[in-house]
Structures are given as structure tokens and as C-alpha cells.
Amino acid sequence: MTTRIKDLAVSDNGFVFDPYSGSSFTTNAVGLHIIRRLQANASRSAILQSLDERFEGLTETLDRDLDDFLLVLRQQKLVDPDFRL
């Protein structure tokens, strides 16, 4: 992983700022949670488990949702192109 995601400024309201590119983003509560877990170097299973603890109504698409989110992080160059969980 690049350090870029670690340096993202993330606020509770879902506003995300990348100080390297100057780009900003909006994320939702689940996205925010995942970003914070990634910043703490959490593993895939740890992230999935913590999502289960924090959120209710998890859908069967959870795994794919997480992969899609990681794809977006790669597209936005917030993690390395080869980063996988």
C-alpha cells in the first residue's frame, strides 16, 4: 500500500481530502470505516469482521462491495495499483 491513504484527511461527515493531489471526495459511513481500517493496516478478514460489528443488514454482496471499493481506491490512486486485500 502507498502511504497516500494513510495521509488522507478524513472527517466524520464523510469528507475525504488527499493532500498530495489536492483532490477531495465524499464517502459514506461504510466507506469511511473501511478507509480508517486500511489506514490502520487491517487485514481483509479484520475489516469484514469490524464491518459486521459496526453495521447491520450486511448483504451477501459484501465481499464484492469491498472489492469494488478497493478498485475505486486504485482508480483514484489512493493505494498502489497492485494493492489487494
Place this chain on the structure above:
Amino acid sequence: MNRKLTVAITGLNATDNPGPGVAVARALRDAPEHIGRIVGLAYDSMEPGIYQAELVDDVFLIPYPSQGSEALLRHLEHVIAQTGVDVIIPTLDSELGNFIAVEPALRALGVGLFLPTAEQLELRSKPQLTRLSENSALPVPHTLILPDVGDVESIEAEVGYPVAMKGAFYGAEIATNVHEAIAAYHKLLAKWGGPIIAQRFIDGESELNVVAVGDGKGGLIGAVPMKKTVLTDKGKGWAGVAIRDEALMEITRQFMATTRWRGPCEIELIRSRTGENYIIEINPRFPAWCYLSAGAGMNLPLAVAQLASGEVVKPMSDYRAGTMFVRISLDQIVDLEDFGQLTSLGELSRWNHKAAKKAAS
């Protein structure tokens, strides 16, 4: 005295082609005895006026006009519940239709607007303006509507060259012969859509504008004529001066009488070298330079806020001719938190914070 009004305004896009919202807010701030809280309604969290904390107390993002009046009303209901808005002053062309559509629903919620009707809005559209002039003494340069490129041929006989080719909403080019006219026709059509109109080109000596407010019954509440003294390379006025001109006032009064205009408008005119005035365009809202009216002693934005709230406003005639304005650009420093909050939550309120600060001091 009546209680202070809470006023919501749009058009905080004070860019190089500025929206009128900042000017309207400044004019309202000049009347602290009448105006309390000012709520900004923005379409984008990058509208510069949002970050003028002393001008707007709160900012709410509202849906783009393309999302229609139903979405607008739902957002406005939320804004009204949060801030207790008394009146709204929309200031942008593209949003007026939506605000006119939701006016009855807003009135039911106790919120006032002072806007033209949909019919009045239509009357001053470029293609209709000619018809308006045919039925009144309003001076509009002879205009031909060209539904088809083949109609360009008739310009020669009916209008003559040079001619100003214009899109229905935006865009203008001068053509000096049929070939240029055809080229301009295609260019304008591709860029701005039809119908294209051909208007007699007036070799102007000066550009004159009037900011005015009509009472909706054919009368004039007040008007300030202005002569542009500096133009940007886009042809926008960057500096101007309030003038005294009975001919312009007469045209303005006639426009109000003919259309029974309700609310603010800007009449754009050109004065030919031989001294005749021609109406080029009528904008159904305040112009971006409307703070000049307050500066010259006739606060028209305040008048509209009061009219929208149902107060009686007497016609005004006094203003200081010679009041001059020069625009300025400056770079504001913006708190990333404010930008983030507005972008993520769609609202940014400074009102309670300001009140607390006031109480502490």
C-alpha cells in the same frame, strides 16, 4: 416596526461572469434594521459567495434546475424548517421557472417570493421580445426569426447587413453578408440551439443598463439606470456609473406598464450614434451590478425582500446619479472544514455559532 426578515438568496457564483447573489446579499446587509438572517442557496460548494461568512449566515445546496421543481421544493422545505426563511430572492435565469412553479406551495408554507409570472417570463424571451415591441412602443431593433437556414436569404431584404445573429438564449455574432450569416447560423445553432434570430445591428455609442423593480400591476417601484464604463474582454461590465436619463426611465415605465412585470429585472439597451435607445435584452432578475442601486441610495433588493414578505413599498424615485462602481477580484482563504462540511452534508450553518459569539462578547 416589523420583525427582521430572514431572506434566502441564490446566485452566489461570483465568478468572472458573476451571478447576482453576492450583490443582493450586500444590499440586504445595508439594511440591518429590516434584514436579519441571510441564507445562501447554492448549486455547488465552490460558489465563491458561500465563503463570504459576513454576507451569508447559512448555506444549503439545492438541486440543479435540471432536476425540476419537485426536487427543489423538497429541499426548500428542509431549508425552511431549519432556518425559518421568510422570503426567497432567486437571481438566476435558469432557476426561475422552477421557483415560479413552487411559488404557491411556498406561499402555503408562509414563504414569500416576488417573481414574474411564467407568461411574463416568456414575453421577454428573445424571440418574443420582437412581438412585444410590435404591440407597444418599446424600441427593439428589427428582428427576424430564422427557423431554417434557408431563411437567412431574407435578411438582405428585411433587415439588411450588417446584422447581429443570435441564439435564442445565448451567443451573438455580427455578419456583414449572407455567407457570414450562414456560417454564424450553423455555429450558433450547434453551440446554443435554435431558433436563431437575426437582429438589425445597432452601431452603438454606449451600453446602458437599467435595474428596475415592477409592482406586478403595471407600476414601477424603482429603477436605476447605469452606463457601463469598463467592459471585460467578454463584454461584461466591470465598472459603471449611475446616470440620470429620462428616456431610459420612460422605456422602463413602459415596459412595466406593457407587461405588468412583477419583481426585479435588468433592461439592457444600446444607444446608437444618433442617440436612439434600443432594447437588446431583458433579464428577468437582478443584475450582478445591482449593489449600485443600494450604493446610490435606492435599495432595490431590500424593496424586493419587503414586497415578497407582503409589505407595502412605495415607489421610489431618488438616487444619486454619479455613484460609480468598480468591481474587484480577490482570493478568499477558505477553511477546508467548511468546504468539506458543505460538500458532504449539503449544508453549512454559521448562524448559531455567530449568535453564540455575539452573546459571549
Place this chain on the structure above:
Amino acid sequence: MNKLPYERPVLVPHRTGLMNKFGGMPSMEPMPRIGGVAVSELLETYGSPLFVFDETTLVERYHELRDALMRRYPKVRMAWSMKTNYLDGVVKVFQREGAWIEVVSGFEWEKAIRQGFPADHIHFNGPFKPRPDLERALLAGTFVHIDHFDELLLAETIAQEHGIHPKVAIRLNMKVEGAPHWSRFGFNLESGEARDAANRILAGGHLELVGLHCHLGTFILDPNAYRLSATKLATFANELRKEHGVVVEFIDVGGGIPSHNTLKAQYLPGSQATPAVSRYAEALADGLATLDLPPSKMPTLVLENGRALVDDAGYLVSRVHATKRLSDGRRALVMDAGVNVLFTSYWYKHEVRPTRDIRGVSEASVLVGPLCMNIDVIRETLMFPPVNAGEPLVFSQVGAYNVTQWMQFITYRPAVVMVGADGQHSLLRRRETLESIVDHEELPAWL
């Protein structure tokens, strides 16, 4: 600690000019029911994708336009524009409400007769009426609107051969501000061609000229265009009376009144940009006021609207089959219906809504169809809330032209149903099966 409801994680980049889609309020009102019936019930009963027509809206639109006209002009006839939608069930609603019908082909004429329209309640338009179609219509007493001189001569020949004196109308085209110039249909007014056609009919003595017709074009957003066309038609009628003593029975102003759809080039939504029908009615009545006739001789005003009556009543329910992330970051929703059935998505930004309230951050999304073709896009980029595979979405204002212009391509055309006023629903057209298609195929004997 209370758990939060799960929403698919999203991260949406901020772009100037697109920064107001993220606020807490949902900007998309869900559409759980059509005409009072739950979309879920319709899908369970008939499957997806599914066209749904709301009878109540059909009736409302019909009366809105007709009543607006009748308040301003004494004699009004509505002739349903069959090409817009010729499903029996849809046509039946207008027939029940008292409409005549307007056809533009031999097929449509046959279908109208089959449905019980008297031949003399049919207006027959269009540039292509082969001899058998023309002959049949003239003999049956249908009002044929003559489009060109070849047709005029053929109609005269037919009349002569059969010893009949059929009532006909001529179609005119004209230049009018606010409408495109559709000069390929009918006789041109400004050049005098229309007058020549009228003179020819009157001089020939084989046909009776009873009507004048002009269809300006389609999706005419300027009501004033109708004021001008009605004025020109009325002036022409006045001249016919003055010069030849001919008083026409009807003036047909065609169709062309827009629905509340949004053209791709339009910025404001159709719900706002489309003028009220009362303004069209007012413009038409104003124009016809030019008629210089005693009240008893006033011609009937005929309208041939289709889109304005049926578009707003039609919906397409389509399920999200899959979602994927495009390389440019947009989310693509692969729908189970494409341009093969939603033909009008080529020129409209059809409104599309979920059937339930979906909270969450909207993403730039593109809605694509099931065809293996790049052009199969039924809604270009819009900000759409997070949905997963299986989610039903409702496309609005799809009632005009789709179920006539749709194509059978690599799959079966979907079922069409109608929702009645009291919550009942029923098929208008079954989903196609393999038999519907192979039934018309033949295999050469040598294969």
C-alpha cells in the same frame, strides 16, 4: 453502541460543477407503485422487463386536451394517432372516450377497422398509400388526406372508375416560426402549390374537398407555432370560400404537442419545459378565430395527437441485472432492457427512479442494456443512488412509439400490461416466445 445500517461503500470524487449531489437529502423520489399497483406485484405476475400503461393517466391526458379545446372552440374531434401506439388495449381506451383514429398505412387501417372503428371515422395520412390501400379506403368512406399530386391523380382515377365522389382533405406544409419546416409532406402553402392542389380537385369534379390538414412536426415546444399554423389554415379556408364557395368540414391541425419527456438537448426537465396544453388550445383557438364563416358553418377542429396523450402514461420496469465499475470510475448498471425495446432513449433523457427509498451517496452511473453492442445505452451518465443486481427501476414517459418501434433482436420483446383505475391489471400483449418468431420462418426444401 448502536449499529448503523449497511450501505454499499462508495467514494465519489468532487468535480467542479457536480458538487451538490452529496447532501443528506435524497434527491430521487422513489416510485413504488404505478397507477396504484405495487411494481413488485406487477413484476411477480408478469416478469421483467415489463411495459406498464396507466389507464387513468391515458383518460386524464385525453380529457385535459379535449376539454381545453372545447372550452375555446365549439367543434372538436380527437383522432388517436395510431402509429404512436397501436396496441388494442391502448386504442380501446381512446375509442371508448369517443376518439376517432388517424392512420398512416394500410396495416393501421386494417387494424383500426378490425377494432371496430367505422371507416368514415378514420383519417388516412401519409406519403405512401399504394393503390389497393387507397382504393379500399376511398370506397369505404375514409377521409383520405392527399399528400402529393401523384396521389391526387390516382384518387381521381379510382373515383372515376368506381363512380364515387369521395370526401378528401389535402395536407399542407408551411413555414411557421417556432416549428421546423417539414416540407416533404403535403403541398406547400407559400409557393402556391396548395392552391394548385385545391383548384385541381375542384376543377376535376371527382373528389370533394372537405378538409385542410397540417402537421407541423413533432415535440413543438412553442405553442405560438400553432397559432400561426391555425391562422394560415383558416386564411386558406377563407380564400376557398370566397373564391370557390367551398366551405370545408374540418381543419386538422395534426399532432406534435410534446409530452413531459426531456429531450437530450434540453437542460430543464420536461415537467417544467413543456408548456401546459391550455396554452396550445388557446393558440389554436386564437388562430381559428381568423375564420370568416357563420357559426353554423364553422369547421370541426381535428387533432391527431399521440405522444401528448400516451407518453406520460407508459412506464418500463426493468431490473438491474449486474453492476460493474467502468475504467473511468463510473458505475455501470446492466439492465435487462435495452435500446431494442426502449427505442426512445436515443433522443430522450428518460426519467428513471428506484421503487423504494434508497439512501446513500449517489454515484455517476450509466444505465446500459443487455445487447452486445456499445450503442446499447438507455440512460447516459446520471447521479444514481447505490443499487445492486436485482433492483427494479422504473423508466417514465415511455408510452409513445416504443411499443410500435421496438425491435426483436437477440431476445423476446417483453410483455405489456395495463393498470386500471381500480387497481386491477391485465395483459395488453404477451411476452414473445420462440414460436412468435419462428412461426414466420420457412426453410428452403434443399437445405
